Amino acid sequence: MTTQETRRVEEDLTYIRGAVERMERGPYQSVTIAAIWAVIVAVGFSINDFRPEISMVYWPVAAIGGYLICLAVLVIGLNHGWNGPVVGQLFTLVSGAGCLLGPSSRPPIHASRRHSHHRRASNRLYPALPLDDRGVGNKCRSPLQRLEDEIVR
Amino acid sequence: MSKSLENLDKLLEHRSRLGACVLLSNADRLSFSRLKELLNETDGNLGAHLRKLENSGYVDLDKQFENRRPVSWYTLSKGGRLALKKHLQALQVLIEESAV
Numbered sequence: 001m002t003t004q005e006t007r008r009v010e011e012d013l014t015y016i017r018g019a020v021e022r023m024e025r026g027p028y029q030s031v032t033i034a035a036i037w038a039v040i041v042a043v044g045f046s047i048n049d050f051r052p053e054i055s056m057v058y059w060p061v062a063a064i065g066g067y068l069i070c071l072a073v074l075v076i077g078l079n080h081g082w083n084g085p086v087v088g089q090l091f092t093l094v095s096g097a098g099c100l101l102g103p104s105s106r107p108p109i110h111a112s113r114r115h116s117h118h119r120r121a122s123n124r125l126y127p128a129l130p131l132d133d134r135g136v137g138n139k140c141r142s143p144l145q146r147l148e149d150e151i152v153r
Numbered sequence: 154m155s156k157s158l159e160n161l162d163k164l165l166e167h168r169s170r171l172g173a174c175v176l177l178s179n180a181d182r183l184s185f186s187r188l189k190e191l192l193n194e195t196d197g198n199l200g201a202h203l204r205k206l207e208n209s210g211y212v213d214l215d216k217q218f219e220n221r222r223p224v225s226w227y228t229l230s231k232g233g234r235l236a237l238k239k240h241l242q243a244l245q246v247l248i249e250e251s252a253v
Contacts (some may be wrong), residue, residue, distance in 0.1 A: 006251055009244070012168035019172045019191045056181065 033062050033070055040066050158201040160243035162236050164209055169194055169202045174237045177212060177229035203227060211236060 040062045047055045070093065165171045177183055183191075183211050189199050206212045211233030215226040229237070 007250070012171065015168050016172045016175050019176060019193075020179065022191050023176055 033073060036066060036069060037093065158243075158247065160239060161247070162243075164205065164211065164238040165237065165240045167202065169199065170206055171237075173199075173203060173206065173227070174211060174229060176232060178234060178237055179229060182215070182226045185227065187205045188227065204242070205235065 043058055044062060045053070047058050165174060173188055176191055177187065185199070185203070188194075189196065192199060192220055194202075203212065203214075207214050210230055213228045215228070215232050217224050217226060223233070
């Protein structure tokens with residue numbers, strides 16, 4: 001192989017490397033989507049702890065909003081001829097975020113409700129136990145059970 | 154050295170054709186306009202190179218209509234992938250031999 005041929009091969013490889021780098025630079029939006037979901041999830045988990053009353057509104061809005069943004073990016077990507085793996089990565093991100101957000105999108109159980117839930121469970125286990133002063137445990141008991149409770153008292 | 158030269162694929166010796174195959178090997182499919190943008194080629198040149206690859210069975214062409222516009226999607230065939238692999242291996246050997 002002559003020096004001229006070696007130089008030609010070198011130039012060709014530089015040209016191809018440039019093309020591959022241009023292709024890899026293209027789908028920068030996938031990073032944007034990952035960042036969007038990272039912020040949504042981080043803010044959402046913090047809200048659950050610090051402002052639980054907003055959480056009920058936040059999660060459905062953020063989940064639907066995030067999904068619509070991702071869908072828009074996918075449509076734009078497909079229209080611009082992005083390749084399959086990139087679109088697949090985006091779908092993976094969307095579905096992964098959906099799995100994360102799905103169980104979290106339930107309204108949070110407030111501390112007092114959590115407490116009453118525990119009491120209701122213990123009343124089911126031990127029906128003969130006396131009810132608390134507020135009668136919280138009564139809500140989940142049938143009239144017949146309440147009558148039995150009165151008789152026991 | 155001569156054996157390495159023999160192993161080079163004549164069709165892939167042109168940089169546009171080699172570039173197109175390398176790009177297609179990293180993607181499921183690429184449109185003509187995307188390939189043109191990435192390879193910095195004119196419509197005519199790229200079309201001619203891709204036709205050669207298509208006639209040799211290295212790439213598959215799928216023409217579709219999207220928003221009433223024709224879009225040509227190219228994919229690397231199994232034969233094309235194998236030929237590219239062999240060509241790159243031969244090229245690597247050649248470079249190593251040249252470096253010695």
